[in-house]
Amino acid sequence: MTEAAGIEFTRVRVVAGDRLLLSIPALQLTEPRITVIGPNGGGKSTLLQLINGLVEPTEGFVSVDGHDTVDHGRAVRQSAGFVFSSPAAQLVMPTPLEDVELSLRRTVRDSSARRAAATQCLTELGIADLADRSSQELSSGQQQLVALATVLVLKPRILLLDEPTTLLDLINARRFIQQVEALGQRQKITTITATHDLDLAARADRTLLVQGGRIVADGPPERVIGTYRQHSTV
Numbered sequence: 001m002t003e004a005a006g007i008e009f010t011r012v013r014v015v016a017g018d019r020l021l022l023s024i025p026a027l028q029l030t031e032p033r034i035t036v037i038g039p040n041g042g043g044k045s046t047l048l049q050l051i052n053g054l055v056e057p058t059e060g061f062v063s064v065d066g067h068d069t070v071d072h073g074r075a076v077r078q079s080a081g082f083v084f085s086s087p088a089a090q091l092v093m094p095t096p097l098e099d100v101e102l103s104l105r106r107t108v109r110d111s112s113a114r115r116a117a118a119t120q121c122l123t124e125l126g127i128a129d130l131a132d133r134s135s136q137e138l139s140s141g142q143q144q145l146v147a148l149a150t151v152l153v154l155k156p157r158i159l160l161l162d163e164p165t166t167l168l169d170l171i172n173a174r175r176f177i178q179q180v181e182a183l184g185q186r187q188k189i190t191t192i193t194a195t196h197d198l199d200l201a202a203r204a205d206r207t208l209l210v211q212g213g214r215i216v217a218d219g220p221p222e223r224v225i226g227t228y229r230q231h232s233t234v
């Protein structure tokens, strides 16, 4: 296996029972900002989950920086962090600070160092004031940012965002996107975002249109979004 930077799909098929969920013969992803669009049930989440090993290919291989996502699942999950569309599912501790500290339990032994790193991460995301609030009492936008913090504190090289702005109002969605983009530039994070928000989808270097379990368009966002609009007339 090579040590090439980037994400590579080789003859990938995901099958459940007799249904083909996703088929990707060949795909290389190296751009900093990639968005994935397409109709409900098209295969966007499955594609994202293949990248950090949450879904295993039935056939073929997916590699991240040369590491096979099945054989080296742990290493892959350290470099590819996943933020789910429902943040409450990602928050299990009473407070945001404890949730972010929990993410560090394997990598930072010293509890005061864990606390310092967690506090710094919340500060960088502009939500230090939420540190000791009750996680379950936060608004969904605030929970979304805390869920992002629990992933970013591990300093992933790749950030997988599954419909990150669905629960957010316009201001919080913009804030969330700006923070992710600023962090992406500062820390050189590759971001792969599945979204139904076509304004968000347009803020990318490359867009994939996934429909019926296949990539049916791939290229500059304006062109791929245009193709999607043409496919979606009712």
Ligand SMILES: Nc1ncnc2c1ncn2[C@@H]1O[C@H](COP(=O)(O)OP(=O)(O)OP(=O)(O)O)[C@@H](O)[C@H]1O
Pocket (backbone or CB within 6 Å): 016, 021, 038, 039, 040, 041, 042, 043, 044, 045, 046, 047, 194
């Ligand atoms: N664990 C599973 N077992 C069987 N089928 C599944 C499983 N997970 C997803 N699917 C099916 O795989 C297909 C692709 O689902 P996926 O969640 O990847 O689509 P999506 O594009 O993210 O959809 P949405 O926009 O609605 O979130 C769907 O037909 C879905 O029903």
